[in-house]
Amino acid sequence: MPFPEGVPSVPVRYSITSAAGGGPGEGTLQLMPTVPAVRIPGADGVFTGGGIYRFVDGQLADGEGNQVRLLPTNIDGANPAVWAWLGIESVNGSQPRHFYFVVDADATEVDLGVVQQLAPDLTQYLAVPGESAYEAWRRAGNDGDEADFLASLIGPPGDITAANDYTDEQLGQGLAAEVARANNAYDPAGAASAAQSAAIAAASSDAAGKAASAQAAAISAASSDAAAKASTAQSNAVAAAATAAASLYLPKALLTVDAFMAQSGTKVFGHRGAGMVCPEHTEVAYDYAIAHGLQAMELSVNVDSEGQLWCLHDLTLDRTTYNTGALNTYPSTGVAQRVLTNGRVMLGQGWTDQPMVPLRRMLDKYLGKVVLFLEPKGNDAVVPLQNLLATSYPHAPASVIWKAHVGTSFVWPKQQGYRTWCYVDDGSSNAVLDGKDSLVDYWGVSTSMSSTRRKEIAARGKPVFSWPVYRRSQRAALEADGVVGLMSSDPVYVRGTTAQATASRWDQQVKESGGTPQTDYNTDAALKFSETGGWVSINRARGTYGLGRYCPIVPGAGGYRIQIEMKYDQLNAADLAVHGGLYFGKASDDPYEFNTINPSNGYHLILRHNGVLRLYRHVTTQTGGIQLGTADIATDAPVAGQSMTIQIDVTPTTIEARRLGNAAWTTGPIADITNRGGYFGLSNGSISDTAARPFWRNLVVTQL
Template identity: 50%
Template sequence: MALPDDLPTVTLTGTYTHPDGSPMKGSVSVTPTPGKVVAADSGLTIQGRAKQKIGNDGRVTLTVLATDAPGINPANFTYAVKIAFPDAPGDEFTIELPAAAPNVQLPAITPASPSDGDYVVITGPEGPEGPAGPAGADGEPGPAGADGSNADAEQYTDDALATEITRANAAYDPAGSATAARTAAINTAAGDATTKANNAQAAAISTAAADATAKANAAQAAAISAASSDATTKAGNAQAAAVSAAATSAASLYLPNAIQTVDAYLAGATPSSPRFFGHRGGGMVRPEHTLVGYRACAAMGFALEVSVNVDASGELWCLHDLTLDRTTYQTGALNTYTTEEVGQAVLTNGRTLLGPGWTDQRMVPLRQVLDEFLGRIPILLEPKGNDAVVPTQTLLDTYYPHAPRSVVWKAHIGTLSLPWAKSRGYRTWVYLDSNTTDAAMDAKDSLVDYWGVSTTFTDLRITQVKDRGKPVFAWPVYRRSQVARLTGLGVVGMMSSDPRYVSTNLPQRTFSRWGLAVKESGGTPTLDYDTAYALVFGEGADAGWVSINALPNQSYGLGTYSPIQGSAAGYRIAFDMKYKVLPGATVHGGYYFGKASDDPYRFTTANATGGYHLVMRASGDMQLYRHTSGVTTGTQIGSTIATTAPVADTAMSFQIDVTPTTVEARRTDGTGWTTGPIADTTYRGGYHGLSNGSITDLATRPYWRNLIITQL
C-alpha cells in the first residue's frame, strides 16, 4: 500500500558494482529512528523498516516518507540507513530526508572512509625552454634519467658553463690566460647555487610537511568535535522526540479523542440556552462529591464540578471542605488522615440531608474520577486547600496530558494558580466574592475565560460582571426561579446542586414515594446544603410521613410535582396531614399552592410571588387564605369551616380543587367539611408545597404523607 498522496516522499537511488564493473548483490533498508511515526490527520502510523534488494544490474530504488512531512509526530525525525553486501563491508548511518530534495543519490550521502597516512607532493623549479630541434630517430631505451629537479638543474648548469667557457676563451682570451679564473668562479657559483637549492628544497619539504601535519591534526580534531557535538545534539533530539512520541502515543491509546470537550459543551451557550454543571456532583439530591453523584450527573449529560483536598499521604480526594466534619461521620482535617484511613474508615453522611433511605457512600479519589469521566463529560476542577494545588497540578501534568481538552481549572479570584493553568492550555472559571473589586478583576482578566458570580449578588453587580464581555456562570442554583433571574441578567452557565430539576420546566411525578425516605429532585428548602431546613423522613411508626424540622414559619417546595399540569377543568391536590403532638388551638399548619414561581413561600412573610394557603388549626377550623406578593399578611377567602378537632398522631385527609374560575378546600376524613367553590382567579401558578404555618414549637409541627396530583 502506497503512502497517502498528501504526504511528501523522497526517493533514494544508487548503483553498486565490483571493481571490474560487475553488479553487486545486497540490500538497502531505512528505519525511522523514533521507532514509530504518527500522521495524526491521516490516521496513519509508520514504523518498522523499508527494505529493497539491489537489482541484477546493481541498481536500487526506495521511496520513503519525507522526514519533515506536515502533521507528522515527532516532527523532523531521522532515518537509520543500512546498506548491506554479502561479499563486502556495508554502511550504516543516520540521515534526514526533507521534502525539498525529493530525489537523493545514496552514494552521495554515504560517508566515505578516509585513506591511511599523510602525503605531500613537492615540485622543483622549472628550467628555461630551449629551441625546438628536429625530431630524431627513436633510439634504444637509455638508462633511467634523473628523477629529481635538482639533478636536472645541475646538468643544465654544467652544460651552460662549458659552452660559456668555450665562447669566452675564443672571444676574449685566446691565450687562455683567464680560463682558470673563470673556471674557478663558475665552480664556486655552481656550488653555492647547488647548496642553496638543496637547502631551499629541504626547508620547503620540512615546512610543507609541518603545515600538512598541523592542518591534518586540526582537521581531525575539528571533525571529531563536530561529529561528537552533532551526535550529542541528534541523540538529544532523538530522545526528546521519542519521549514526546511515547507520551502522545500513550495519550492516544488511553483516550484517542475526547467525547465531550469543554469548548463543544459550551458552544452556543446563551441566556436562552444556558449550560448546567452538577455542583458538588448534584449535592442537594445525592451525597456530595461521591461517585454516585458524579455518575448520575454524567448520565444525564451535565458537566461535573469537582472539589479536591489532599490527605496526609498525598492522595487527592473529592471533598469540598478542608475537614471531614460536615459531610462524613469523622471529624478533623483531611490532611491528618492517611490514604488507608480515608479509604477504609470514612463514610459520607448524606443520610442526614437526603434521607435515611440513602446508603452511606465512600469518599472517592480524584484519580478514579478522572479515569472514569475525563473526556466523557467536562469537569470543573478545583483544589480547595492550598496544600492540594501542587499535587493536583502534578497529577494532571504527569498522568493526564490531554486533560485541557475537557477540564476547566476552577479557582477563586485570589488564586496564584492561573498562570500555570493557562500555560497548559486549560480554560479557567474564576469566581468572585462580595468584596472583589473591579481592579482585582482587571489584574486577572487576561487569565480568565469565564467569570463566576454568586446567586447572592445584586442584579447590578451581576450585570457589571456580564458587561465585561466574558461568559458568566452562577452558583449555587437549585431553584428554577433562580435560573429565570440569572438568565434575565445575561448569565449563561448554572452551577446547580439539582441540575435535573432546574434544567427543565416540567413536573417529574404526580404522586409521592416518601416511604422510600430518599429526597426527591426538585425539593426546595429555604436554604440548600443545610440539614436544619431539610425534609425529615419519618421512620418506624412514622414511615411514609415527612415534616419540616425548622422554625419559624418554614416551608418546603415540592418542585418534583411542579408546575402542576391540570386539564381544561383544572387539577386536584390530595394529601394526609397530622400533628403528632397537638399545638395550641389557634396554631396551624397546612399547604400552599397557586404560586407562579418556586421562590420560597413563608407564612407571615412578604414573599416574592403570591399564592394561596390552606390552614388547619388545632381547634379544627379549616380556612383558605390568599397572599399577595410583597405583603406579610394573608386575606381569607371563603368561610371558616369548623371540622372535628385533630387527634394527636392521627391522620386527616384533604383535597384542594383548582378550576379556571374557583378554588375549593375539603377535609375528607369526615363529611360535609368543604369551603365550597370560591370564585377567585387571582393565582393559577403551578408551584406548591408544605408549610409549618404558625407553629412555634417543633414538637407540634405538622406531618404529611400520600401526596397525589390529579387532573379534574
C-alpha cells in the same frame, strides 16, 4: 435541523425495549462525535451534529420520522479522515450504556440495533497518525531518498585513508627535500659519508614526526565532526519521534471547553456533582449528573497528609463525613478505608454511606468526556494538583476549566493553556475585577448578589456563570441578568420545565430531585423521613419545603386535585390555634413562608390543632393572608398520631378545600381565579415548636 447543501448525512434509526417486561422502552440516546469537529471538502466551516434524543414507545421521538441524520464517518477527503460516533443509551430503569459505531456514507439508512456496536472497553480515543521523521526532513526542503536521509543523520565518517594519503604525501615531499638539501651540502672533495647519513636521518625523523602529528589531527577533526553531526541528528530524530508519539497516543477530548461553550442556550453544570440530590463530591453524585446528560460538573479538591488529592469541598471532614479534623492530617490509607460520607443526614437515611473518592479516579473516568471545573480549595492542594495535571494529564487544558476565587492567582493555569472561571464576592469592586481581567475567561457571580451588580459584571463582555442554583425561579432571574452558565446542586430539576412525577415515594427515605428547602446545603431545612410509615416532616420552626418534583402541575380540562395525608404526633395544648398545611397556586418555585412578605402570590391551606380548616390567598404586598370564604370550617380536633386526609380542588373558576371523613368538612367551591400557578409545597405554618409540627405522606396529584 438539516445539513447545508453539499454536506452528506445518513438517516439513523434506533429502538429500545423496557428494562422491565421487554416492551417498548423510554429514555434518551445521546449521540456525540469522537472528534470536536469535521471539515468536509467543498463545504464552508466545520460540522458535528448529534445531540440528546428522547424515546417514546421505544422509538426515537425527537427526530424526523423516528430517525435522526448524522454525518458519515468515512466522507472522502474529510479532516479528520478516521473517527467514530459515541452513543450513550439511558433506558429508564437501567444503567446507562456506552457504545461506539461508524456510519457508512453509502448507506441509505442505518439501524443502530443492526450495525456493529464497538465495545466501550476498547480505546475511547482515535489515533491521529503523526508525520514521520523522513517526511519532516523532506518537508524542510531536502532532496533525496530514505538512504540519503539516514546518511544525513550520521554525517561523513572519519576519513582515515585520506589522512594516511595526506601523511604519506607529506612524508615523501619531506624526504625528497631533505635529500636534495643533503646532496647540495655534500663535499665531493672528500666530506665524510657519515655527515650525509646523519643529515638524512635527521630529515627523516623530522618528517615522520610532522606526518604523525598531521595524521592524528586529521583523525581527530574528522571524528569530532562526525560526532557533532550524529548528536544533532539524534536530537532531531528524538524530537520528531516525541511529536509523532504525542500526536498518535495522547488522548483527544471528546468534548472540549470551547466546543461546549459554543453550544447555544444556557449551560447547566453539576455543583459538587449533584450535591443536593446525592452525597456531595462522591462518585455517585458525579455519576448521577453525567447519567442524566450533563456535560459539565465541578470537582473540588483537597489533599491528605501524604499528598494524595481527594474530592472534598471543605478543608475538614466535619460537615460531610462521620470523621472530624482537617483532611491533611489523615493518611491516604485511612481516608480510603475508614472515612465515609454522612449524606444520610441531609438526603435521607435511605442512602448508604459513600466512600471518599480520589481525584485520579474521576479524572481517569471523565476527563475529556465532559467539561470539568477543577478547584483546589486549600492552599496546600494547589501545587499537588498542578503537578498531577502537568505530569499525568498533559491533555487536561482542552477540557478542564480552572476554577478559583478572585483572591487567588490565575497565572499558572493561564500559562498552561487552561480556561479560567473566577468567582467573585458580592462586594468585589470593579478595580479588583480589572486586576484579574487579563487572566480570566469567565466570571462567577452568586445567586445572593444583587441583580444590578450581576448585570454590571455581565456587561464586561465575558461569559458569566452563577452559583449555587437550585430553583427554576433562580434560573429565570439569572438568565434575565445575562448569566449563561448555572452551577446547580439539583441540575436535572433546574434545567427542566415539567413535572417529574404525580405521586410521592417518600417510603424510599431519599430526597427527590426538585425538593426545594428554604436553604440549600442545610440539614435543618432538609426534609426529614420517618423510620416507618413513609411520613415526612420539616424539623424547622415555620419551615416550608417546595415540591418541585411534582411541578408545575398540569391541570385537566376541569383543573386538578392535590390529595395528601397529614398528622400531628404531638398537639400544642397551650395554643390549639397553631397550624400547618400546604401552599399552592404559585407561578414560581421561590421560597414561601406564612405571614411573611413573599416574592410571589398564591394560596395557603391551614389545619389548626383544634381542627379548624381555612383557605387563604397571599399576596406580595402584605404579610397576612386574605381568608377565602366567610366562615371557619370546623372539623374534629386532630388526634395525636392519627392520619387525616386533606384534599384541594382547583378548577378554572373555583378553589375548594376539604378534610375527608365528613361531608360537612369542606369550604365548598369558592369563586376565585386569582392564582393558577402550578407550584406547591409543605408548610409548618405558624408552628414554632417543632415537636408539634405536621407530618405528611401519600401525596397524589390528579387531573380533573
